[in-house]
Amino acid sequence: MPHRIFVTGATGNQGGAVIRALFDLNDSSIQVSGLxxxxxTPRAQQLAAKYPALKLSPVGFPPNAATEKRHGKDFIDAAISNGVKVFVQTTVDRGPDSDTNPTKVSHFISKFNIEKHLIRRTSEEGSKMTFTILRPTVFMENFGGGFMTKLMATAMRDSLPADLEVQMVAANDIGWFGAQALTRPEDARYQNQSISLAGDCLTYEEIQRIHQEVCGTSVPTTYSAVTWAVSVLVKELPMTLQSFVEDGFSADVQELWRVNPGLKTFRKWLEARKPS
Known part of the structure; x- marks a missing residue:
């Protein structure tokens, strides 16, 4: 019997990583559709060309936290109504109290509310759908180049305590855990579990040192005034960084490494991106 899997955000970092991980399983019984x-778009066309068996469907995605919450809840309700067996939701790590702490960051709060809706609906009498909640920490892709890398590095340098260890995860590793949860729903590791994800834990100074050793340059930064101006306009940025300080991180990196020995450290992630 075919194993039908539907992936939202198919051309995004996380959705695309899940699709790659699913096809890497080389299981002909798995049928993958993407939203x-x-x-x-060129990215969608590249994905379709690489995986001819992939079916892509276009749809608008939520532009802000309020509509993200509404769309997320609607997806969950539709999945239950249509007999979906397992629902894997990626949200965000919010520290050791992630189960109860929505934080002060609006796009963290919306994900917290989606989590609660998913847990409540799957626990209702008669529901046959199980869930896995994956909570990524800071994306290593934030240090992949361009203006956003400069902005993130400068904000971390200026705002975080020097000794704060920031947990980080590569998008491909989120995809690996997503594919495992989707194809092994009866595994106690994934069934009705919430898992924070990270492959490394580094201070800002360590991030800079590793980048220098691997790439020959420090992580590029910008003027502090630029970051300040962006923070005034986009208040989510300073609030997110403050959440790192106040709420911390909760991924059990050693256990994650035991489950997936291929998990990437920041160094390995950088080395994989270097031109051959």
Whole structure:
């Protein structure tokens, strides 16, 4: 019997990583469909060309926290109504109290509310759908180059305590755990579990040192005034960084390494991105 899997955000970092991990399983019984903003974009076309068996469907995605929460709850309700067996939701790590702490960050709060809706609906009498909640920490892709890397590095340098260890995860590793949860729903490791994800834990100074050793340059930064101006306009940035300080991180990196020995450290992630 075919194993049908539906992946939202198919051309995004996380959705695309889940699709790659699913096809890497080389299981002909798995049929993958993806939802994306626009199936005609170059990224969507590249994905379709690489995986001819993939079916892509276009749909608009929520632009803000309020609509993210509404769409997330609607997806959960629709999944239950249509007999979906397992629902894997990626949200965000919010520290050791992630189960009860929505934080002060609006796009963290919306994900917290989606989690609670998923847990409540799957626990209702008659529900046959199980869930896995994956909570990524800071994306290593934030240090992949461009203005966002400069902004993130500068904000971390200026705002975080020097001794604060930031947990980080590569998008491909989120995809690996997503594929495992989708294809092994009866595994106690995943069934009705919430798992924070990280492959490394580093201070800002360690991030800079490793980047220098691997790439020959420090992580690029920008002027502090630029970061300050962006923070005034986009208040989520300073609030997110403050959440790192106040709420911390909760991924059990050693246990995650035991489950997936291929998990990437920041160094390995950088080395994999270097031109051959």
């Amino acid at each position: 994306t903003r626009d199936s005609n």
